[in-house]
Amino acid sequence: EDQVTQSPEALRLQEGESSSLNCSYTVSGLRGLFWYRQDPGKGPEFLFTLYSAGEEKEKERLKATLTKKESFLHITAPKPEDSATYLCAVQAGNDYKLSFGAGTTVTVRA
């Protein structure tokens, strides 16, 4: 069974204080690793897909990286608008379903 573990559960940052979120996974035949952002009362919003170890993707202050066992979401010089819950999910084999981690709730104070 696919397992996805995210840490920490919550992260409080000062504006401009860079940090990283971790997503460790156990799957048979990784098809893709996905990062989503979720704001309160809204559906998850797609951020990145990573397909193979060593791959990196960036969007504004966010950078996602992937190894064979885990992924990191780096937030560089965060702003209060980066406050959200960040979800990691994996897709394995020939299956199109996503298995989600519990998420990391990031709060950025001005």
Next chain:
Amino acid sequence: DAGVIQSPRHEVTEMGQEVTLRCKPISGHDYLFWYRQTMMRGLELLIYFNNNVPIDDSGMPEDRFSAKMPNASFSTLKIQPSEPRDSAVYFCASSFSWDESLKLSYNEQFFGPGTRLTVL
């Protein structure tokens, strides 16, 4: 495109009543997914369809839950009878698996705004 559309956005009902949640996927998407999100269990897949055909319903909690996709632009998730433990936010998501013209595979799922269900 308007994105994935779900209705109603909020539903409050009493135990034992039938509840029907609705979803309109993004036009052209061939996969449709129903998820449930709670504080205790997080985001969990209930069922998904490919080209209107159910592929995996192993996440459906019990026989009280049923889902249909009569055509490419509409799906329903029905709970009958509803129970307080069904209270959660239900999300619909859709994805586009293959672009023949670009010879590209896509796996990203795009989520709707969700339906917050409260069963009293």
